[in-house]
Amino acid sequence: MVHSAAVIGRVGALAVALGVGATIASGAASADSGDQGSESSASSSSNSGESAGTDTRREAPREARKAPPQRKASDRTSLSVRTAGDPERSLRTQRRPAVRANTEPDNELRQAPAATPEDRRSSDDPPAPAENPAALTALAAARREVGHDTAKIVESVADGQTTSVTAAPVSPLGTPDQLRAEKLAKRIVNSLPVKLVKVVLRAGFLRAAQQQFDRVNGPDQENIDRLDAAVNAYAMASAFQQQLLNSAKPTVVMQVAPPHAWYGQTVGASRILYDNPDTIYRFMGVNGASSYVITGRFDDLDNLPADTTFSVLTGLTGNTAAVLTKDKLVINPDGTFTITADSRPADGRQNHLQLTADTTLIATRNTLSDWTNQHPMSLEIARVGGPPNSLFSQLGGFAIPGIGPAVVRSKLLTALVSVVPPLPFVPTVLRGAVTAVIMALGIQREAQYMAVATKDPTTGQRIEPNVFKDPTRNAEFLATQLQSAGYFQLADDEALVITINRAGAGYFIVPVTDDWTITKDYWNEQTSLNNVQAVADDPAGSTYTIVVSPSDPGVANWVSTGGLNQGTISIRFQDIDPEAAHLPTVSAQVVRRSELGSVLPPGTRYVTAAERAAQIALRKSGFNQRFAPYPQA
Template identity: 30%
Template sequence: MGRPPQSSITTPHHHHCGVPLRTHLVAAGLVAALSASALGFGVANADDQPSSPQSATTQAAPAPLGADGRTAIVTDGQARVEKLGRQILATDMMRQQLDQTKALYAASAVGQTPTGKASTDTAANAIAAAAVLYALSLDTDRPFLTWDVNAEHHFAGLNFPNSGFGIENPDNVYRNTMLAGNSAYRIHGRWPANRPTQLHFELRDALPGTTDLTFEAGNTIGALPGDEIVTNPDGTFDITIDSTPADGRPNHLQIPADTTSFLVVRDLLNNWATEDPVYLDIKRVSGPPVAPEKTLDQQAADSAQILGKIAPFWLKYFDTFVYHGTAKNTVFPLKQRPGGHGVATIGWFDLADDEAMVITLDPAGAKSLGIQITNPFGTAYEYRNRTSSFNTTQAAQNPDGTYTYVIAKNDPGIANWLDPSGNSSGMVSLRWQQLGANPSADGAIRTTQVVKLGDLKSTLPPTTSTMSHSERAQQRAHRAQDWDHRLKG
């Protein structure tokens, strides 16, 4: 298996960038109604819109890892949630709330910028889709770890538009559910043969974006890192969740007794081509009598209410903590993330057509170093088919172990080009996870600078890997195949 060839400013460094080439997926697939770009692949349902050139499909059956004979993500439960979610998105109530969200975004300061104007519909559609999936995770009597905040996809019965927002990490598989303190729950899990770089369970006091405005968008009230999970010899494990202390129980999360708590599970896939999400199944094992299921109208009302909260929240959040928190084309100092989740920082860029932002980072011993760019509203720029993010298995490395990335409106021919889909501004996010001896990642941000494109070659390290147009196309094709892997394993 080969990697995409690439050139260097001085000598070739073919081993730095790209991922193994596998059989290309057959172009087909169908596009969901709310998103302009098709990011997913596979078998779509009959109620979807016509095919997009970016969609793809495969006739290969997914590996049977899930309890229902499917995979960790592709489950009957997820298919039911997404089918119901599409119905909710089509209701008058959600369409009206979506129109209000688009108007809110368009009237905002970033919405008045050229990139903001170009991004308004994409950002509003995506956060609306996320609000629906969040609303469908509110049933504490029938918990289900819903896969959400992800790229548009069409595969083996799964079919949903882009639901990314809040600077979602393309390396993560996010799964969420709401829990009630008057009930007890058990999560049964099984590690795959190719484990994710990190598995992390986080309990929050509320759904992010529905609390008072704080830097952490709410509070972490409990956490269980994957490397602390006690696992059985066969690779399975059980996690208990209730309002009582652990009292000697391993793998226990305690929740407040008198309220609800929001559980976020993150599988961090540093190698999209090989790592698989963990199989998880949650059950309610005790509690008061089960309430009737909500009607479609009630779920639509929940979805609209959530969208009406989280859209203005995140708009104000980024305006307060990013655009008014630091100068353009810079990033904040590193900050520890709660729950032992590593360190991270954020910044924003606004570049002229003849400018580039150059960022050099040190992995600082982290098993995962990730960088990504988003549109001005915090929705990730297209990352399945384009290079709006890099981790250490995707990026070309400098000889000294650092990584240098270039943000520019158009392709500068650099392997580590962060691609803003033809736009000139947005946000940039940096994450170091699974840190070892240097948990603070001191000195990990080596340099950030803005240069003229004409000066880019002299600014970059002499061994910087470059790419031709054909090599870029190959890099993009590999990314798409590798992102799709998470659905099949």
């Protein structure tokens, strides 16, 4: 009852503050707001926290309080880095700028916080070896020191004692923040609001599929059998998104991920909306009233990911407001980099992202074309300026359309919403209620993404199955990507033959997804191929012929449908040369498997059963590295 009263009291206070503020602000809008794209409004947004009594030193996590070591001028060199499928590319490097130390953190950061009631209510999760604070700290330290080395001795000094620990290889993805987010997401999806909305979501997905796939009489039984898994994955993704809503306490969260087990916990799939098997997706909740510093590290500059992007996303739809691409990312000689993000223009700052008033997320993608040698980057975020944490931010107020941008633009509203402090912890049922709202929005989103495969991007008219046209920019969430999307309908003895000329793209992938736009078991089955995994038709590596079919035709460039006769495909092209004279092209045709020899190019490589098994084994080994040292079953 006490906790309920606290929730009701603070929510009521927030509502009063918003109501009074909105009335007053309507008369002062001209002074406190402006166009988000203008320099003046950016300055206003960046200063709004200061006008609200903000101490810009208060909110940065402890990791940001110590300035990184300064490097000598001789370290500012130019690196020549070769990436898979790319010509040799020169990357500028710089001395890593120091993050200003926070010398006066607020009370909640002055000492290690005690376990919250929500943290203690986790008996439904299996025990994690790195669950206690000391173990999590050691895990984070080992990860920073070891990276992907097979083994390394880490020395630490405590109470005058020096100890040596042999650290096993670890994944930069398994951070303490990630493990906590996964445990919390599991509790959220088991809450009553989420369970209720799953029923609605299932009906909405099914209705959308019946409409979008009307040319083939709707989803077939194989896809209907996978509907529950799709709904569960969307619920899990929504539970992660709910945790990103408090942009005053940002963390880096991996989602749109396959099911995995590590550190004593099993995590369900959060794959949605044409997830790419090659891409590691991580998200950070941000708002235009605050400023942030993102730090990261690539462990091997000779094997950088095929593509890396940092995208500023706005609103609920995830439209892209700004992108930092890999060719613009300045990396230090030791593989580290620093990115700043705030409402001001770059003004000469390298690695800067400008946040708009309606910014909600920064999304980062590591695309690994070579699963064996390329690894995801380490990544952390710290908030270094902005209004104090509040109930408004805790409940995702900055992400609410209309309200969030209005608060960012108005110094007065920012001050008013900052008056009501955050709750000591957010009850799981409340998190579940917010997650349920996010899930409900998924009905429209799923229909929209199905339409990417079932409609002509130019005319908007429904297309027949097995039709793939030249790629276009049809994904608002990744403006630097080209896509050729479509859906297939194949008999057991049929194959879809896709011919790709990647032209100025350094990377492409052909992944199979079901009617619900979700990949299947791409680690144990070859349900996708990229330009590094596939065999080119020509010595220049520009043209590729891919065979998509339910059963193995014995071709090296076979993409399995995972047993599906109906499904979707979104062929992606990334790392596109802006100076390229020609863009990628795609064509497709359906043939009987017995007729494959007549349409495949001369020199097509075929494989034996043993060679196919070796292909899959190499694939699984590369996949396991993402979750090292915990190989996936």
